[in-house]
Amino acid sequence: MEDVLVIGGGNAALCAAISAAELGARVLLLECAPKDFRGGNSRHTRNIRCMHDTPVDVLTDAYPEDEYFDDLLRVTGGETDEHLARLTIRSSSDVRAWMAARGVHFQRALSGTLQLSRTNAFFLGGGKALVNAYYRTAERLGVRIVYEADVRKLEMTDGRFLAASYVKNGEAQRVEARVLVAAAGGFESNLRWLREAWGPAADNFLVRGTPYNMGWVLRELIDGGAQMIGDPTQCHAIAIDARSPKFDGGIVTRLDSITLGIVVNKNGDRFYDEGEDLWPKRYAIWGRLIAQQPDQIAYSIVDAKMQRRFMPSVYPPIEANTIPELALALGLDPHALKKTVDEYNLAVEAGTFDHTILDDCKTHYLTPPKSHWAQHLDTPPYWGYPLRPGITFTYLGVKVNEHARVLLQDGVPSPNVFAAGEIMAGNILGKGYLGGIGMTIGTTFGRIAGEGAARYVMA
Ligand SMILES: Cc1cc2nc3c(=O)[nH]c(=O)nc-3n(C[C@H](O)[C@H](O)[C@H](O)COP(=O)(O)OP(=O)(O)OC[C@H]3O[C@@H](n4cnc5c(N)ncnc54)[C@H](O)[C@@H]3O)c2cc1C
Numbered sequence: 108m109e110d111v112l113v114i115g116g117g118n119a120a121l122c123a124a125i126s127a128a129e130l131g132a133r134v135l136l137l138e139c140a141p142k143d144f145r146g147g148n149s150r151h152t153r154n155i156r157c158m159h160d161t162p163v164d165v166l167t168d169a170y171p172e173d174e175y176f177d178d179l180l181r182v183t184g185g186e187t188d189e190h191l192a193r194l195t196i197r198s199s200s201d202v203r204a205w206m207a208a209r210g211v212h213f214q215r216a217l218s219g220t221l222q223l224s225r226t227n228a229f230f231l232g233g234g235k236a237l238v239n240a241y242y243r244t245a246e247r248l249g250v251r252i253v254y255e256a257d258v259r260k261l262e263m264t265d266g267r268f269l270a271a272s273y274v275k276n277g278e279a280q281r282v283e284a285r286v287l288v289a290a291a292g293g294f295e296s297n298l299r300w301l302r303e304a305w306g307p308a309a310d311n312f313l314v315r316g317t318p319y320n321m322g323w324v325l326r327e328l329i330d331g332g333a334q335m336i337g338d339p340t341q342c343h344a345i346a347i348d349a350r351s352p353k354f355d356g357g358i359v360t361r362l363d364s365i366t367l368g369i370v371v372n373k374n375g376d377r378f379y380d381e382g383e384d385l386w387p388k389r390y391a392i393w394g395r396l397i398a399q400q401p402d403q404i405a406y407s408i409v410d411a412k413m414q415r416r417f418m419p420s421v422y423p424p425i426e427a428n429t430i431p432e433l434a435l436a437l438g439l440d441p442h443a444l445k446k447t448v449d450e451y452n453l454a455v456e457a458g459t460f461d462h463t464i465l466d467d468c469k470t471h472y473l474t475p476p477k478s479h480w481a482q483h484l485d486t487p488p489y490w491g492y493p494l495r496p497g498i499t500f501t502y503l504g505v506k507v508n509e510h511a512r513v514l515l516q517d518g519v520p521s522p523n524v525f526a527a528g529e530i531m532a533g534n535i536l537g538k539g540y541l542g543g544i545g546m547t548i549g550t551t552f553g554r555i556a557g558e559g560a561a562r563y564v565m566a
Pocket residue numbers: 114115116117118119120137138139140145146147148149150151152153154155156256257258259290291292293315316317319320321322323324356357358499500527528529530542543544545546547549
């Protein structure tokens with residue numbers, strides 16, 4: 108029998124495995140991806156959101172606990188567990204030292220559209236370097252790692268974990284362990300489950316990260332008596348280039364042109380205020396907005412004045428010298444798009460353009476309005492980008508307490524099941540998103556779960 112079984116191979120699982128092994132537990136980690144694709148969504152990440160009261164290492168200025176929490180309250184509309192959220196925020200203050208001691212290097216924020224130098228510490232080499240460093244550390248500590256181990260079944264009695272079964276190379280294996288840390292992500296790669304939640308619209312979603320987060324472990328925990336938290340339609344989803352691959356396109360497929368022009372649906376109609384707020388506070392709503400449009404497709408349109416003001420796109424823009432020509436190139440009705448652009452141009456009021464603040468360039472008597480950065484679309488060449496909802500991760504998960512223990516239907520914590528990362532992020536993220544908090548949640552609860560699991564087996 109194993110001491111600690113960790114299911115998952117991303118940030119949360121690795122933090123748990125390392126923490127448990129450091130306390131002397133024998134740890135087995137099952138990762139369903141092959142070695143080359145290990146690390147789940149974590150290998151796509153760039154940064155972690157941290158609180159700090161003064162400028163520290165790569166972080167500028169200060170980002171105190173209350174401001175962090177207020178930001179979280181705003182994006183979630185209050186749908187967060189304050190106790191768990193504050194615990195996560197507080198633990199983020201010393202997290203970089205812990206990470207650095209286990210091989211993660213940091214760098215200052217790079218230039219780009221997200222002004223995060225105060226709030227987010229960036230990983231040198233990105234999430235892939237972070238994941239590789241953690242695997243090296245885990246191996247050095249004696250953690251046994253099995254790749255291509257797809258866990259499909261958990262045996263649980265009265266909320267107590269007994270054993271897991273996984274498939275490797277087509278063969279079923281069974282492993283017993285004294286304690287389980289479930290860190291196998293959400294269900295965002297499971298197109299059938301997404302369809303259950305979203306209906307046929309889900310067929311047009313693209314998955315930004317790993318294809319391996321199928322939610323099998325989450326489902327088994329729920330069936331085994333764990334309390335569920337969150338709404339299956341709640342997720343982090345952004346606008347990405349519609350030409351991106353179905354899975355694993357990663358960070359580069361995101362498009363940051365939205366606030367600088369207009370966005371129309373397949374009928375050529377605008378459907379939301381592109382200038383509602385600063386981009387870092389709004390980018391994460393656009394996936395859901397596009398998901399609600401016909402055929403889940405939209406188009407971002409900018410003119411020559413704005414083309415150097417956003418991060419270069421990985422796919423080339425579709426270019427034309429007139430709006431009707433652009434419409435034809437995008438497959439839109441030229442009359443409809445021209446009408447939309449003409450109405451928009453008529454509504455734009457003169458102001459002083461400043462993309463770094465909520466400026467006074469707005470539309471007048473237009474529905475929906477554009478509240479900031481409204482500029483005439485009048486300077487060719489015009490660029491268009493097709494957009495699809497790009498799902499990052501889902502929020503439906505299992506309920507946990509501050510010890511990362513999974514709560515059962517009656518509210519009592521399971522004696523030996525812990526959860527960390529996306530699989531329990533819904534405790535803190537009822538909806539909305541705060542850039543970098545995914546890694547904060549996974550690191551915090553991964554560490555707590557790993558330490559708790561080790562203490563359980565040592566007791
Ligand atoms: C493109 C992109 C960019 C992102 N950027 C950031 C960022 O900069 N900062 C941030 O905070 N967050 C970011 N996120 C979100 C972040 O990736 C997640 O919040 C975080 O990585 C979750 O960690 P995790 O360990 O819970 O899940 P993951 O890292 O996804 O790990 C889940 C693991 O479980 C394994 N697994 C799944 N099912 C099974 C099974 N049945 N059996 C065995 N193993 C299984 C998977 O293979 C994977 O290794 C980004 C996500 C994406 C997709």
